[in-house]
Amino acid sequence: MEFILLIKGLIILTIFALSLGIAAYETYFERVIAAYIQDRVGPDRAGPFGILQPLADAGKLFFKEDFIPTLADKGLFIIGPGIAMLTALMSSAVIPFGDTLLIKGQYIPVQGMDVNIGILWVFGIVSLGVYGILIGGWASNNKYSLYGAIRAASQNISYELAMGITLLSVIVVTGSLSIRTIVGLQHGIDWNIFYQPVGFLIFVTCSLAECNRTPFDLPESENELVAGYHTEYGSMKLGLYLFSEYVNMFISSAIIASLFLGAYNYPGMDFVHSFLTGKLGESFGHNLATVLGILVYILKIFFFIFVFMWVRWTLPRFKYDQLMNMAWKWMMPLSIVNLIIVAAAELSPYPLLFNYIGLAIFAFLYFGSRTVYNNKKSKL
């Protein structure tokens, strides 16, 4: 027990350091990718290729004036960014970063904790994150901050509905809330994305909205609200807000990759596992296969982080009514239709085939009725 707890502690420490490190370097990659897309040079001063830029940014933020406006609610003003960062860092505990490690004859999963409510834990913690933004924006006693905070809260809860329903369609297929079980059922290349492509698209879109990323970054749209909910913030408190956004991006990429792309599963993993255990012995081979799985998972996460950035520098921002209409009038009905199709297909003898048949029928009905409706309207 003691020994397992020690290993668990080490794993958690690694995951913690990894999520902080990846979040720090996301800021660097964001700027590099932005520079590439906009045909600029990008950060190139701090170290070779500007690789030390995140450290320089953090150092600079630490030595800036930590400033609290006189009219602000002091306690809440400090607590706000703290909550945002705390919730961002807490949700990585249940994400299975790899298969098991074989140490001293014991199989230990590469995961903070494997509990049977895993995915609910992530959703619960992520939805607490909106309090950080709301408290910070309200406590600043600034109109721009207040509007940014309210927009953020309203947007997050709206997209959470569609996200929750899409999650249901994943759970219908797997029958478990533990992320490890969900990942385990996507062995090899039996990934959920093939069973529910619409669900995947809805989930990715909702993740963009939940992380307040462009095209859904209304809470911090510069041309309307100065800087949104963190207008009054400076120094490392601002840093915590920005940093928590990047940590959230990492976490949601990890969640997307584990729910829909099979996390550490890759085609031919059984062959690699048996090959490595055969060549290098049971323990070392198993561990090496696990490490390969972790690398595959990290690669998938990086791919989604790249997609997040790609979208940011490609699409313009929505108007607020468009944003809300999309959440309520499009995403939510579509996700419910997707849930029904997935559920019906799951009970049928060939889930994969019947899922696509269901989607085709739905698309036919939808576009057909729209054409008929438009024809009628144009005749009148």
Place this chain on the structure above:
Amino acid sequence: MNKGLPQDYLPLLIQFSLALGFVVMTIFASTYLGPRLRSKRKEDPFECGIESQGDARLPMSVKYFLIAILFVLFDVEIIFMYPWAVNFKKLGWFGFTEMLMFVGFLMAGFYYIIKKGVLNWDED
């Protein structure tokens, strides 16, 4: 593993203390490391250079509250569906039709709020 015992949640304490330590340390460090220069104008709420007018505890559009209330309603309905989704395969077609009815009622309410114009943001 996966028995749901209290000690399964022990790693969570480690993670919580790490995260809390990081946050508290960062906030303290930035408070003591940075300079501190006070002035009246600087500590006023920022309003793009003009004199700040009054308090920011303003009344805001009722739409936001409606959205919040609708969220509570719909989210509770979705929470009802989680136990169904976990036991979905055991319940079979019976569970499916039952849930179809439930979703039907949910969508009837949804149709009502759309017709009521609760979600029309571009008109008052």
